[in-house]
Amino acid sequence: MSQPEQIPDRYEPASVEARWYPFWEARGFFHADAASPKKPYAIVIPPPNVTGSLHMGHALNNTLQDVLVRMKRMDGFNVLWVPGTDHAGIATQFVVERQLAAEGRTKEDLGRDAFVERVWRWKEESGGTIIRQLKRLGASCDWSRERFTMDPGLSRAVREAFVRLHEDGLIYRDDYIVNWCPRCQTVLSDLEVEREERDAQFYYIRYGPLTLATVRPETKLGDTGLAVHPKDSRYARYVGQELEVPSVEGTVRMRVVADEAVDPEFGTGVVKVTPGHDPVDFEIGRRHGLPVRTVIGFDGRMTALAGKYAGLDRFECRQRIVEDLRALGLIERIEPYRHAVGLCYRCKTVVEPLVSKQWYVNVQPLAAEAIRAVREGRIRIIPRGWAKTYHHWMENIRPWCISRQLWWGHRIPAWYCDADGTVHVARADPSACPRCGGPLRQDTDVLDTWFSSGLWPFSTLGWPDDTPELKTFYPTSVLVTAFDILFFWVARMAMLGLRFMGDVPFRDVYIHALVRDAEGQKMSKSRGNVIDPLVMMDRYGTDAFRFTLVALAAQGRDIRLAEDRVEGYRNFANKLWNVARMVLANLDGYDAARARRVPPSLADRWILSRLARAVGEVRAGLRRYRFNDAASAVYQFVWHELADWYLEAAKVPLYRADDPARRLRTQHTLVTVLEAALRLLHPFMPFITEELWQRLPHRGESIMLAPYPRARRRAVDEEAERRMRTIMDVVTAIRNIRGEMRIGPGVTLSVTVRAGGDHAGLLEEHRALVEALARARLAVDPRAVRPA
RNA sequence: GGGCGGAUAGCUCAGCCGGGAGAGCGCGGCCCUUACAAGGCCGAGGGCGCAGGUUCGAUCCCUGCUCCGCCCACCA
Numbered sequence: 084m085s086q087p088e089q090i091p092d093r094y095e096p097a098s099v100e101a102r103w104y105p106f107w108e109a110r111g112f113f114h115a116d117a118a119s120p121k122k123p124y125a126i127v128i129p130p131p132n133v134t135g136s137l138h139m140g141h142a143l144n145n146t147l148q149d150v151l152v153r154m155k156r157m158d159g160f161n162v163l164w165v166p167g168t169d170h171a172g173i174a175t176q177f178v179v180e181r182q183l184a185a186e187g188r189t190k191e192d193l194g195r196d197a198f199v200e201r202v203w204r205w206k207e208e209s210g211g212t213i214i215r216q217l218k219r220l221g222a223s224c225d226w227s228r229e230r231f232t233m234d235p236g237l238s239r240a241v242r243e244a245f246v247r248l249h250e251d252g253l254i255y256r257d258d259y260i261v262n263w264c265p266r267c268q269t270v271l272s273d274l275e276v277e278r279e280e281r282d283a284q285f286y287y288i289r290y291g292p293l294t295l296a297t298v299r300p301e302t303k304l305g306d307t308g309l310a311v312h313p314k315d316s317r318y319a320r321y322v323g324q325e326l327e328v329p330s331v332e333g334t335v336r337m338r339v340v341a342d343e344a345v346d347p348e349f350g351t352g353v354v355k356v357t358p359g360h361d362p363v364d365f366e367i368g369r370r371h372g373l374p375v376r377t378v379i380g381f382d383g384r385m386t387a388l389a390g391k392y393a394g395l396d397r398f399e400c401r402q403r404i405v406e407d408l409r410a411l412g413l414i415e416r417i418e419p420y421r422h423a424v425g426l427c428y429r430c431k432t433v434v435e436p437l438v439s440k441q442w443y444v445n446v447q448p449l450a451a452e453a454i455r456a457v458r459e460g461r462i463r464i465i466p467r468g469w470a471k472t473y474h475h476w477m478e479n480i481r482p483w484c485i486s487r488q489l490w491w492g493h494r495i496p497a498w499y500c501d502a503d504g505t506v507h508v509a510r511a512d513p514s515a516c517p518r519c520g521g522p523l524r525q526d527t528d529v530l531d532t533w534f535s536s537g538l539w540p541f542s543t544l545g546w547p548d549d550t551p552e553l554k555t556f557y558p559t560s561v562l563v564t565a566f567d568i569l570f571f572w573v574a575r576m577a578m579l580g581l582r583f584m585g586d587v588p589f590r591d592v593y594i595h596a597l598v599r600d601a602e603g604q605k606m607s608k609s610r611g612n613v614i615d616p617l618v619m620m621d622r623y624g625t626d627a628f629r630f631t632l633v634a635l636a637a638q639g640r641d642i643r644l645a646e647d648r649v650e651g652y653r654n655f656a657n658k659l660w661n662v663a664r665m666v667l668a669n670l671d672g673y674d675a676a677r678a679r680r681v682p683p684s685l686a687d688r689w690i691l692s693r694l695a696r697a698v699g700e701v702r703a704g705l706r707r708y709r710f711n712d713a714a715s716a717v718y719q720f721v722w723h724e725l726a727d728w729y730l731e732a733a734k735v736p737l738y739r740a741d742d743p744a745r746r747l748r749t750q751h752t753l754v755t756v757l758e759a760a761l762r763l764l765h766p767f768m769p770f771i772t773e774e775l776w777q778r779l780p781h782r783g784e785s786i787m788l789a790p791y792p793r794a795r796r797r798a799v800d801e802e803a804e805r806r807m808r809t810i811m812d813v814v815t816a817i818r819n820i821r822g823e824m825r826i827g828p829g830v831t832l833s834v835t836v837r838a839g840g841d842h843a844g845l846l847e848e849h850r851a852l853v854e855a856l857a858r859a860r861l862a863v864d865p866r867a868v869r870p871a
Numbered sequence: 872g873g874g875c876g877g878a879u880a881g882c883u884c885a886g887c888c889g890g891g892a893g894a895g896c897g898c899g900g901c902c903c904u905u906a907c908a909a910g911g912c913c914g915a916g917g918g919c920g921c922a923g924g925u926u927c928g929a930u931c932c933c934u935g936c937u938c939c940g941c942c943c944a945c946c947a
Contacts, residue, residue: 092907278944285947297947310947349946356947363945422946472875475943566942597941634895635884640876640941643883647896654909665906711885715894730906738905815913821901822913828902858904 090667090778094660096624099774104218112156112787113223115163117551124160125556126152127540128224129564129572133168133231134175134209137216139598139644140565142616145222146629147595147636147710148563152223153766154705155560157791163556165543166217166224168210170233172492172532173267173275173429179205179491195490195527202491216617221625221769223787228552230543232535233493240542241493241535242510244583249508253445254485256506260358260365261439261484262425265383266432269488270441272531273481274570276434278423285420286405287351289413290337291328293321296350298420299360300408301400303330304389305378306337308356310367313341315352331407332390340371360436375438383435397435442486442495442528449578450477456587462577464592465708469566476570483575485531492529499524537575540588547583557584561591566640569594593708596642598632619649626768627653633767634714655718656771659764662726663775666753669737675780678751681744684736685810685849687752688803690729693720694756695798701763702794717764725756728811735855754780763792809842810849810856817857832859837867 107113115125126148131141148164156162179202180190190198210231217224230237248254262271283298290309297303309326311318321339328335344363345354358368359377368375378389385392385400392400408414425434454477456462457470464470486495498507502521507513516523535542540559544552558580564573573592580588619628630652635642683691697720704713733753736745758779765772765786776786783789817834826832834857838846846853846863854861 090906093909094907295947299947344945344947346946354947361945361947363947366945423944468875472942475874479943570943637885645883645896648883650909651895654907657907657909661907661910663906668906707887709887712887715885719894726906727911731911734905818912819914823900825901828904828912 090664092661092664094624094657094771096626096656096770097621100219100221100625100770103770103773104221107223107785107787108218108226110784112785113164113225114227115161115225115556117555119161119555121159121161123163123555123560124152124155125163125165125559126561126563127165127543127559128167129562129568130167130169130230130232130536130539131213132171132174133206133213134171134178136212137220137616139614139616141213141217142220142628143595143598143632143636143642144563144565145217145220146632147593149220149222149629149769150633150710150766151561151563151705153769153787154791156223156787157762157765157789159790161555163228163552164222164224165228165230166214166222166226167230167539167543168213168232169536170206170231170492170532172487172489172529173269174532175202175206176489176491177267177429190490198490219617219620219625221629223769228543232532232539236545237535237538237542238493240538240546241530242496243547244534244538244579245496245530246508246510247583248444253448254442254508255445256440256442257482258438258440259443259482259484260360260362260436261441262434263381263437263439264427264430264432265381265435266430267427267489268381270439270484270486271427271434272484272533275428276425277428277431279426280421281424283420283422283424285350285418286408287415287417288408289415290353290355291326293318293326293339293353294351294415295353295355296418297355298422299401300404301385301392301397302357302360302378303355303404304332304385304392305357305359305376306335306355307358307368307376308371308373309337309339310342310345310354310356310371311339311352312345312347313343315341315345315347317347318353329411329413331404331411331413338371338373340367340373342367342370359438362436365436365438377438379435379437381437381439441484442497442526443482443484446480446483446578449582450480450574452581453477453574453577456577456581461590462587462592463590464594466594469569469592469594472566473569473574477574483531485534486526486528487531488527489529492532493535495526495528495530497526499526533571533575536572537579538583540576540580541584553584558587559589561593562589563593563595565597566594567597591708595636596640599641599643614644614646619646623649623653624656624770626771627656629769630655630714630718630767633710634718636710636714655722656768658722658726659768659771660775662721662730663757663778665730666757667778670750670754670780672743672747673750673754673780674747675751675754678747681748681751683748683752684745685803685806686729686732686852687748688800689807690725690752690756691798692800692804693724694759694792695794695796696720697724698759698763698792699794701792705766714767717760717767721760721764725760729753729756731856732852735851759792762786762789765789766791806845809845810853813846813853814856817853817859821858828858830858832857833862834859835862835864835867837865838863839865 129144152162152164183189193201245254262276264271285296285298286300287294287296322341325336325338328337344367356364356367356373358365358373359375360379376388378386379397380386383397385395387393392403427434454474457464457473464473496508498513500516500519500521500523502516503519505516505518507517513523541553541557544550544557546553576588628649631649697716700716701713704716733749736742736749758781761772761776773786813836821832836846843863843865850861
């Protein structure tokens with residue numbers, strides 16, 4: 084029997100947390116067995132950047148997964164939670180480049196091999212951080228299956244996927260206009276370009292007889308035509324003509340074409356066509372055979388084709404051209420203009436549209452399948468509203484540019500033979516040209532980092548091999564993620580999973596909110612409003628922190644996290660701790676077998692009934708991914724029913740020696756209810772529940788292995804709830820009078836209750852309970868009158 | 872330009888199928904009552920963004936509007 088004196092009256096999380104995680108891990112409780120006959124339940128973790136560290140988003144995301152996983156494990160499922168990390172191509176390369184810059188060096192100084200070597204070193208150095216932090220959070224991942232997107236196995240999966248898509252004609256190379264980041268020196272997918280509204284100037288420039296407006300006069304040097312709307316009668320006579328246009332470099336000839344893409348209402352209704360530097364113009368140019376003229380280079384400077392402007396930065400060039408045009412009297416007017424510019428999502432440099440040869444995936448046929456999967460309910464998106472967003476994007480999907488001019492990542496498995504000009508895509512590195520035997524050089528680009536993460540749900544399970552893990556755990560049960568990577572990641576996994584596995588990668592997609600600060604701002608280092616999850620865990624304990632996240636995880640768009648919420652739930656942990664202390668301190672002489680033979684009191688029946696309801700609500704909440712409902716149900720039960728009422732009521736039989744049977748039964752109810760409440764709470768607060776559970780009478784090695792409480796309909800006792808409700812109302816009414824009349828709790832009130840019918844009997848029967856809870860002397864008189 | 876969220880107590884937010892307006896924090900009062908002052912008990916506080924409509928009845932459904940936030944988009 085535990086000595087209550089030994090239990091501190093405040094819950095101290097640090098030592099408890101340090102004790103149990105190693106225990107669970109060492110006993111192999113997180114380990115999943117592909118050969119188990121139990122029903123599978125699988126989640127793959129959204130892999131964090133390997134060199135990152137835990138932020139609020141991770142904390143929320145992984146807490147929710149851990150809640151599900153722990154609950155399912157207790158519920159008897161064969162649970163697999165696959166952990167791992169992402170190489171995060173551009174992000175990680177960017178970090179290492181910055182490290183080099185601090186040493187006054189560039190990646191070119193090192194050369195490709197040495198640079199990649201250096202990134203690997205950085206990965207080895209910092210890669211353990213986020214894993215340790217996830218463990219600190221209590222994440223019960225199967226660490227024996229930890230994966231990294233650049234592991235040999237996953238790299239093989241990447242190559243297999245690439246080769247197969249290429250064989251099927253879905254991967255191809257194309258000269259197309261791309262989003263180029265002159266800072267990062269790489270192409271970006273459409274998704275990697277952020278839009279930002281900026282103030283700019285709208286220059287109205289004379290083009291011979293016509294005038295048109297542009298915000299980018301420097302691209303004028305790349306103009307190869309003019310375009311108007313086909314139905315625009317103002318300009319109909321120019322269509323098809325070659326105009327002589329005086330410009331900064333003398334007179335140039337330009338053909339006028341008619342194209343639907345031109346909006347006659349906007350500007351002057353005339354557009355200059357710069358196929359080399361604008362996506363719309365590129366399309367217009369293709370339709371009308373206008374040549375591409377590249378005047379801005381990959382470095383963001385004007386090319387030789389820009390004549391006297393060659394070598395100038397693109398923005399300097401803009402100034403210069405405007406001056407020159409003005410001098411020539413070619414600027415009609417300038418208006419202020421606000422428009423969206425494209426920025427690199429990594430470094431915020433203004434993206435330059437450029438024509439270059441890149442690798443693409445024709446995702447349209449894959450998207451069709453992925454759309455069907457959601458339509459037919461084979462993938463369930465929760466909350467429902469996101470399905471619309473998903474569909475909209477999928478239905479308007481464009482080819483996915485997958486090559487990146489980076490060094491860190493999966494090298495594209497394509498080889499070029501300069502001798503005969505052939506291209507070879509292969510699973511195994513070829514040593515010579517299969518056609519002519521000549522030397523080969525491998526494509527220098529790497530793949531978009533999302534290509535490998537798109538394979539994650541099956542590559543981590545051993546694909547392309549046919550493994551027992553794939554058989555047992557694919558499709559996974561649910562994917563838990565935030566909406567900001569719905570397109571980047573979820574959509575790609577859906578497409579690639581259906582393509583390669585012939586089945587959806589996950590049955591449910593639960594999309595949770597983004598964590599913001601108390602003011603609703605996105606947390607960022609530059610704003611200085613970052614709340615560090617590790618600090619929260621240090622300050623309030625992991626359980627309190629986790630519970631806060633779960634309690635706030637309502638299905639909105641964002642969560643505003645304020646520290647006092649965490650404090651509030653720290654207090655909840657403390658409350659639970661003290662409930663347990665109270666129970667443990669009163670277990671002398673407890674004998675479960677004998678106690679069971681004593682019929683339950685009203686209070687016993689009531690709390691058991693309330694427990695059954697709480698169990699039902701928690702289960703319903705978790706089943707529907709309404710985590711906050713689940714959290715609130717268990718919170719409400721533990722604090723406001725078990726602690727506030729039942730424990731107080733229990734003191735009557737507990738502290739009086741006159742009815743040993745009653746006392747025994749009360750002990751039994753306390754133990755039973757608390758033990759069940761701990762199990763109910765365990766997925767949310769794994770550490771404190773394990774600690775207390777181990778101290779209570781229990782069966783089994785760990786609460787992790789104990790069954791999750793079930794809601795038995797028979798356990799709901801309507802009559803007991805109704806009767807107890809009446810007693811509670813009377814008690815509250817008496818306390819209310821005490822409060823209003825400012826009568827201290829030391830004074831025992833004399834109260835006469837005018838109760839009719841069965842209420843009188845009820846109150847008589849439970850007089851001792853009412854008197855103890857209300858600290859009053861009770862008289863029940865159906866005919867009492869209000870004193871004057 | 873399209874789409875999606877939000878607008879409920881001083882603050883942060885719950886309110887699933889239309890009938891009770893709720894929680895946490897904060898605030899006021901009384902209490903260190905042998906589980907807990909990180910606590911107990913009691914309490915104050917809300918025209919549920921605005922205007923219409925449907926209904927016996929609307930915070931909840933419909934229409935329009937106003938603010939805030941976000942996403943997508945080839946108006947140069």
